[in-house]
Amino acid sequence: MDHRKIAQDKAKILVVDDSPLTLEVLQRNLEEAGYAVFTASSVEQAIAGLEQNLVDLVVTDIKMPKVSGLELLKYVKENLKETEIMIITGYPSVRGAVEAVKDGAEDYLVKPFTDEELLSTVSRLLEKQANRKAVEKKALSENRNIVGNSQAIQRVYRLIDKAAATKVNVLISGESGTGKELAARAIHYGSKAASGPFVTVNCTAIPDNLLESELFGHVKGAFTGAQASRAGFFQIADKGTLFLDEIGDASLNMQGKLLRAIQNKEIFMVGSSRVQKIDTRIIAATNADLTRLVRKGLFREDLYFRLNIVEIVLPPLHERSDDILPLVHFFLEKMSGELERPVPQFSDKVLQIFKKYRWQGNVRELENLVQRLVVLAEDDFIDVADLPEHMRFQIDWQQGLERSLAEVEAEHINNVLNSVKGNKTRAAQILGIDRKTLREKMRRANNFFEAG
Ligand SMILES: Nc1ncnc2c1ncn2[C@@H]1O[C@H](COP(=O)(O)OP(=O)(O)OP(=O)(O)O)[C@@H](O)[C@H]1O
Ligand SMILES: [Mg+2]
Known part of the structure; x- marks a missing residue:
């Protein structure tokens, strides 16, 4: 040598x-x-x-x-x-x-x-x-982009790995912002088809009259204005993954066309009678409950079964609150790369609130909030007062839900008495009860506060 x-x-x-x-x-x-x-x-x-x-x-x-x-x-x-x-x-x-x-x-x-x-x-x-x-490098980093170590997300990781090892179709469901697309990409980039394309189709967005040509392509002259042949999503995704996002919004017309393509593993370009074999894995995602749509006749059951070979359910963030702190740190780290100043700290109280909050927008809401708080931060510490109002309110409301009727009643009676400076006649009027009942309730309320 x-x-x-x-x-x-x-x-x-x-x-x-x-x-x-x-x-x-x-x-x-x-x-x-x-x-x-x-x-x-x-x-x-x-x-x-x-x-x-x-x-x-x-x-x-x-x-x-x-x-x-x-x-x-x-x-x-x-x-x-x-x-x-x-x-x-x-x-x-x-x-x-x-x-x-x-x-x-x-x-x-x-x-x-x-x-x-x-x-x-x-x-x-x-x-x-x-x-x-x-x-391969991208695949590694895409996989690492999924943060979390809760039991729930570990179950998801296992399913992602299983799906990645095969070519079967996958249905991912979960509320908005739970990471459905992230999971779909992790499957694709963890699979043998990783070097093939990952093509996203938003099923909500395709007008019905363009549907077939968008999905399957068309040949030159297929219709007025078709000056050249054009590939559709299925051709573009050949040897890769076709990600059907918001599949629950697909029209019945679209569902029929998808079903036929998936079932027969072949398609026809618009204007052509030549059959084309397709070699594409389908991953569909939805934030709707497809089984409910099936029952209502809005989603084809046969298509549902074709898509749902492996089913991955992404739990809402509030059901995996163990992931919240790691996610906050992950987003902070991500931001610190973009900002030209140190990233502020979150107070323990704020982190506690994060763990209890309902997160309707799930991980996306958390990501956006962390971003906004960091950008708006005036010093290097973020406390409850910096949180948006609805979050502080939601926490009070939630604490309220854990309280007994006796506790709420006792507190309300106390507040009313305070507001009328201890005038029992006035307080009984406001509360809509007679004085005897009020005295009785006050006795119980005092017991309650002494006991509590
Ligand atoms: N476990 C996670 N770790 C890190 N980032 C996450 C995680 N889950 C979601 N994200 C981030 O949250 C945002 C929303 O995720 P994604 O787009 O995958 O959600 P989705 O379920 O497809 O939402 P939608 O239903 O609204 O389309 C993205 O920026 C994504 O990177
Ligand atoms: Mg999405």
């Missing part, structure tokens, strides 16, 4: 061939194209070299005197996940090359090939590899 000084960012290629002449030509061409090139004249030498030095791509001859290039392919596939491999071969072993591709070689070139063929194949492979790495 020829060790040369290598710039860090150059892609590294190992070329393996028993012919010194071929080695020399390949090396010169690839180096001129800007790659860092190693060479080896046998499989043993190549493997010894690979143990020392990671490369991005191995370009290897198949037919070599002692050990075949197919052995090197096997070695790379088993030991070096990051490394692509490309086969070069003479005509007699084209069949071997095809086998090699089946065994995991990314591509092959048949000798003799031109410099352009070599360089374009190499650059295509390396580009594909770079894309794959970027997607």
Whole structure:
């Protein structure tokens, strides 16, 4: 193996061939194209070299005197996940090359090939590899974007992992802002289709007259104004994921068209009678209760069963209050990257209120609130007074719900007596009871306060 000084960012290629002449030509061409090139004249030498030095791509001859290039392919596939491999071969072993591709070689070139063929194949492979790495990195970060450790969200994580490991359709339900789209992306980016597209369709937004062409595309001349062929959502999402958001809002017309496509795994472009196979995973999301819509005849039961192979329910935030503090910290951290000043602290009282609050808008509401509080903060401490009024009110209201009738009555009688400076006749009038009853209630109220 020829060790040369290598710039860090150059892609590294190992070329393996028993012919010194071929080695020399390949090396010169690839180096001129800007790659860092190693060479080896046998499989043993190549493997010894690979143990020392990671490369991005191995370009290897198949037919070599002692050990075949197919052995090197096997070695790379088993030991070096990051490394692509490309086969070069003479005509007699084209069949071997095809086998090699089946065994995991990314591509092959048949000798003799031109410099352009070599360089374009190499650059295509390396580009594909770079894309794959970027997607994997994104996938990791997308998964990490789901914050929370509550029992409820852990159940969701397990379902996401299960769904990611398969290609089945998934139905995600949950109130607005609970993270349905986040979960859908985590499934997609955790799946084998991660490098394929993730395409979102908002089922509310498509006018009925455009529906079919939006979903399935149209061919040129299919209708007035169709000047060129155009792909629909199903074609764009091929080999990837089609995310049907707000599926509960899909018209019955749309439901019928979706059902047929999903059931038959094939579609027709508008204006064409040629059938197209589709290879797309469907993830649907809804904040409506689809079973209720089914009962009311507003949602097709057959479509519901097609979508609901794996069902993920995202619980409302107030049912997983253990996630609230981690989420607050996560959003604060996210903001601290964007703000050019230290992020303020939240008082314990505020955090307590957060844990009890109903969060109608769920995680989205929490995220927005944290953002707003931080931006508006005048010093580095955020306390109850900084919270919006309805939140403070809601807390009082909630505490009120935990109180007994006797407690509320006692407090009210006390307040009224205070307001009339202890005048029992006046107080009885306001309360709508006679003085005897008032005296009786006051006695009980005093008992209550003394006991409490
Ligand atoms: N567990 C979580 N960890 C971190 N961020 C979250 C989490 N859940 C939701 N979010 C954030 O909250 C916001 C709303 O999430 P998302 O859009 O996925 O919700 P949704 O259920 O699709 O809402 P809608 O029904 O309104 O479309 C996004 O900014 C998302 O990043
Ligand atoms: Mg959404």
